[in-house]
Amino acid sequence: QFQKPEDAIKYRQSAFTVMANHFGRVAAMAQGRVPFDAKVAADNTAIVMTMSKLPYAGFGDGTDKGLPNRAKPEIWKEQAKFNDLASKMQAEVVKLDAAAKSGSLDALKAAVGATGGSCKACHDDFRAEK
Ligand code: ASC
Known part of the structure; x- marks a missing residue:
């Protein structure tokens, strides 16, 4: 899947x-920095949901070094904990997407916080x- 750790x-x-980037667009609406548009919010949370599944394939063995990066060595020493936090984030993003689809700004605000x-x-x- 990846030729080199750098990849x-x-x-x-x-x-x-x-x-x-796409979470930031939704957060800006939740925080009132950008006018709330339910359709735009839902379009963006759908992207966040897709993207939330992708990064973890890039944390395989031997990918701690190769390019400047901020991943701590603990990721590969405490993999169960790291994977649990990843799963929790993905679950919150599923709720975020549901909140956006509901059209409720209050629901979106709560989900953005979580x-x-x-x-x-x-x-x-x-x-x-x-
Ligand atoms: C963001 C972003 C993060 C999180 C984090 C929340 O928009 O890029 O990493 O929110 O700052 O505390």
């Missing part, structure tokens, strides 16, 4: 970048400082 690192970083929390929970333990 896997680039892949996972790209997936997170696209996911964060989803952001699930991003942060993993970053706190497994992403190095810049």
Whole structure:
């Protein structure tokens, strides 16, 4: 699937970048920085949901080094914990997408908060400082 560790690192970083971009558009609506448009929100959460499944294929053995990256070695030492946090984030994103489809801004706000929390929970333990 990946020829070299560099390819896997680039892949996972790209997936997170696209996911964060589209989550950010939804968060901007939840926070009132951008006018709420239910259709735009749902289009973006669908992208977040697809993207949320992709990065983890890029964390295989030997992909800790190869390009500058902020993945901590603990990812490969505490894989069950890392995978659990990944699953929790993916579950929050499913709820985020359902909230967007409901058309309720209040539901979207709550789901954006929970989803952001699930991003942060993993970053706190497994992403190095810049
Ligand atoms: C984002 C983003 C993250 C999370 C995190 C939430 O929009 O890019 O990594 O939310 O900041 O705490």
